[in-house]
Amino acid sequence: MPINVTQASIETPAHALSGTEVLTAFNSRESGLSPHEANAARERFGPNKIPAAKRKPAVIRFLAHFNNVLIYILLVAGMLKAVNRDWVDFWVIIAVAVVNAAIGYIQEGQAEKAISGIRDMLSLHATVLHDGLWQEIDAEYLVPGDVVRFGPGDKIPADIRILTAQRLKIDESMLTGESEPAEKNTDNVGANAGIGDRTNIAHSGTVVTQGNGTGVVYATGANTEIGHIQDLVDSTDDLKTPLTAQLDNLGTRFAQAILGVSLILLFLGRVIHDMAPSSLLSNILSFAVATVPEGLPALVTITLALGVQQMATHNAITRKMGAVETLGAVTTICSDKTGTLTRNEMTALAAITPSARYEISGTGFGRAGDVTPAGPTTDPEGVAELARIISLCNDAVLRENGEMWSVVGEPTEAALAIFSDKQGFDSSGIERTASIPFDSAHKFMAVRVANPGGGTDDVLLKGAPDVLFSRCTTQRAADGEGKVSFDLAFWESQVDSLASQGMRVLAAARCPASSFHTNIEFEDVANSLELVGLIGLIDPPRAEAIEAIAICHEAGIAVKMITGDHVETAKAISRQLNLRPDGEPVAVTGAEIEKMSRSQLAEHVVDIDVFARTSPEHKIRIVDALQSHDQVVAMTGDGANDAPALTRADVGIAMGIKGTEATKEAADMVLADDNFATIEKAVAEGRRIYDNIIKSVVFMLPTSIGQGLIVLFAMIFGWDAPLAPTQILWVNLITAVTLSVALAFEPAEEGIMNRNPRGRKARLLAPWLWIRIMWISVLIAAATMGAYYALNHAGVDTVIARTTAVTVLVVAQMFVLINSRFLYHSSLNLHALTGNNVLWISSGSLLTLHLLFVYAPFMNTLFDSTGLGFAEWGIAVGAALVIFLIVEVIKASQNRFYANKHR
Known part of the structure; x- marks a missing residue:
């Protein structure tokens, strides 16, 4: 792309200019900008970031949370209530749907913020040259004029005019659609060259697949080629997951079941009980609304978002x-x-030449240490040549930092450079003219070094012993004079000796450089190498x-x-x-x-x-x-x-x-x-998160199913309904606002890493959990109906009996929430009361809202409720306590079998 006039005073495309001309355009040089110049440029050009993609309007994102089959049932029920002029029921249904959507909208926003914050932690880095010193910085701070370098696997951080290229290939498929990596060089191309023909440009976002190079940045942020492609800007993950799909499927089956049972109730109410159409519609709508677990859609997003944030705190x-x-x-x-x-703190411990073995003292990146013979035989020239090769065939940079070295580069190369320093080798004044960078495909590095005394240049290599052994035909003679035939058996025995002690082994070799060209070609090092020695390094667990x-x-x-x-x-x-x-x-x-x-x-x-x-x-x-x-x-x-x-x-x-x-x-x-230990912690965290999702489902479904059973049995037997439709909706509303998210904050259950992983094809809910859910549903329905009909039979006012029934339902939910804190352990211990402050905040909020329902006059008018005495509260707490104890007995019997089966 043409250099923007806001970035340079010229209009010529960078690919049509020489590297020197691009450097000049930005007042830069081969040694890079100075820190002061870079800061000044940053003030002018701004950060090297592509502006965030435009999000959908907030209204659209909010309305998307109504796009769920369970919410459809609620909305249809609300419309039918409006047609029937049941305005109180209508507004409560709408309130439930809106509150549920609001919770999902807020939590989705939190999840996206979490993902965005985590991507900031994964910001791209770049190796930049400032005043002749290479340093690593966040790519966000790159500016036009910066000189950067890149190698295999690096993602190009900005649009760059290539200055040097050694066997450089870059995958540009994201821009060009070409599957084959593009070969890069430093030659100028025509001003009208397309993206795929700009062989001297490394575009932002592309990936180096082979070789290495350096270049000067000429475009950053929105001015890069990728900055103009809006389809590639938005990288936010879709919050849909396989588990979300499983829960959506569960919701669909619930909806189908609700519709099927509603048709049966329509038949029973009209044919068997001859109910009036308005009363029949009201009861069927009550059943549908009662059974819908409307909080289910937002459940996974909330729990996974919290899990993502929690994992990030553990690296x-x-x-x-x-x-x-x-x-x-x-x-x-x-x-x-x-x-x-x-530990990735490599230390060179041993050096082997054809005639001697040396021990290297000192640990890590400390400056203290010596290279001393391990036996009576010495080979000072051999170990000195080994140090020379290891030092020159190396990209690590050592900087004095008191008693330690400050290292820029790979730990292995740093350890080798420290060995060369201990041996006393000084590389100053020696010029490295070309190189083949290390790559996992060929497992060695090679450099071409100018001979200070004139004559043929040297090619120096270091790499995996077996790779270099296959290319060696000679080795240094034991007396240091000339060469002798390569002794493969000897060197393999030395490698085995070092490796058996847990050392990583690298070999060093050399050969004369070709006189036909000034670069290094693979054929130059294909064979006829002279092996110089081995280095043994240790990296403790x-x-x-x-x-x-x-x-x-x-x-x-x-x-x-x-x-x-x-x-x-x-x-x-x-x-x-x-x-x-x-x-x-x-x-x-x-x-x-x-x-x-x-x-x-x-x-x-x-x-x-x-x-x-x-x-x-x-x-x-x-x-x-x-x-x-x-x-x-x-x-x-x-x-x-x-x-x-x-x-x-x-x-x-x-x-x-x-x-x-x-x-x-x-x-x-x-x-x-x-760190591997971080993986283990992440697996444990993944198990905790999955457990919490299951716990939340096990808690939510019995409430919905239990409410549905209450309405269902009342209609089947032609009894008075224990709960009014508005009261059912009220319970759903306050539960969605309070208890539905409490279990997402649960800590890991004891022994979470003492059980086998769940199977790849495991169901969302195992059959034994469905049995538990149905038991709890029946217990909640029985307790609520029992309280209502017992009081009604005793001549207590219907309003009091219904308010008591609602209170039984609410208090029972609070106790079942404590049951649900542990899937595999009993809740009959003090641990069930500690460890999750959100649970008590949620329960306190639920209880506060319910007290308003019971005692606030305006709520009494709106929901046909009334104040309760100690006796009614005693019934509610007693019934909930009985449910709690029965559920614990069910858990104990199930877990005895489950634990034996899955341990």
Whole structure:
């Protein structure tokens, strides 16, 4: 796109200009802007953010909450009441529907704010050059003129004119529709070139798939190419989830049942009892309104939104609300090793040359430490050359910070750079002229280094031992003079020795650079390398990861470690992590996976604990194999190539610290701390949230069904109705406002991680829960009807009897709410009275509103209620207490069977 006149004083498109010309246009230079210049530019151009997409009008969003079959029933009932001129009933029905919509509208707004806030936590980062020093900043602070760099998996943070490109390919499918990544270079293109032909431009939002590069920002925010595509602006998740669909289906079945029973009541009332049409219509509408669980639609949104916020406080940033419910059903967690199961504080401990072994003292990023021989044999020239290669073939930057190094770069590269510093190597004055960046596909890094003394340049490599071994034909001679044939058996034994101690092993090699070109080509390092030595590094397991794995085992969740490390290293770490408590962990390598057919891998995958020397492509096969056993799989990843596996998994988990932007985009959840223990906590939180949804349904349905049964039996037997239609509506209204959301705040039930995961095909409500719901419904209906008819039979005024019946119904709901706090444990303990302050606030609010119903004169007139004495309150509390105790007996008998079956 043309450079905007508000961003530069020229109109020529950036892709038609040289990189130097774009730098000049923004008063920048190859060393980047100074911090002062960047701040001044930020004041001028504003933040690098695309304006938020326009939301639907508030009225439309509010009316959308009436789009539910259960609410339709209420609205039809209200219209029929209006036709019948029952205005009090009409307005109360409308009030119930409006209040329910208002609750859903408010809570949906809270959910969207939660998702928006969490996306802010996932803000894109960029590596920018300020006054010649690379630093990482939030992409929001980028300005035109900034020089940035990018590599595999990075999401391009702004529109950038490429200055340098090394094997650079970028996925531009979001802009061009082309599935193949576009090759990029620094050459100028014509001013009229389309997006797909701008080979020297990296567009905002696209993803680097290969190679690396640098460039100068020329457009930010709304001025970027993606800023002009409004369809790509709004990334808010749809709040619909699979669980929402299940509840919608439940609501539809309720509506069908209500309509079916209403037709039966129409027949009974007209044919059997010869009821007057107006009375018959009133009773049928009372049944329909009483049975509708109108609070159900908003239930999941409220609970999931709260869960998303709660998870974020524990460093588990949920990008998709549906992942919250899925987490609770996870049966297998496939986790990367480095930084997730381990501390990601790499330390080089051993160096091996062809003739000597050295020990490296010091830990972490501390500056103290020495490189000393581990035996009588020494090889000072060999270890010095090893330090040279490791230092130059490295992108980490060390900065003095007292007794510690301040590090910019990967922990492994930082540990290698610290080793080179301890060895005394000084890289100043040595020029790196070209490089092949590390990529998980080829598992090595290579750099071309100018020879300070003249002559042929060197190509230096570091990478996975097996990869470099396959390319080596020679090694340094033991005496340091010349080369000898490569001794594969010797070096493999050294790798095994280091790996058996839990060390990660890297190899270092070299070869003369080609004289035919100045870059590095893969064919330059295809073979004929000279191996220089090995480095052994240790990354100890996280103590909290060991504990979290033990908790997962208790919860019936298998944990599998996936790593690119040597198999012996992986097994040593897995033993420390106690991945298989009852024996030696079973490990396979990527090479062995390659030899397995799909059915063979599926046959063995459940019994494998460690997958070593794997590539990201293997992760997809592992996920598929596990899912063939109906496993619900959570998969972690950090590299760009991990994105397909994260998408394929039931829950894709990206690393927030070391993960690429491409991985985060593909993930359902991002770990802000890259810690496995956070996954375990998130699974526990997912189980808690799912439990709370079930608890809320188990609480809500008996109230609706119980009210329906009251009206149903009264009509079947031709009795006076215990509750007036307006009274039923009043109970529904105050319950929706108060008690319906209380259980969303419930803490985790004791032993939540001591039971097996729910099955992939598990129903929303198990049959034993339906039995409990029906028992509670019958008990509520029986208590309410019993109170009314007993008082009526005793000659008590009908108004008093009905007000008492309503009070029984309200107080019984409060006691059933306490029953519902625990699905799998008894509520007959003090814990049932503590731990959820919202429950008591809701109950207090309900009781306050009901006292108005009973004693306020205007409410008495509106709802045909009256004041009650101690005797009537005693009946209500006594009946509710009996219901509470009977429900606890039912729970105890059910849980004895359920616990034995599912432990």
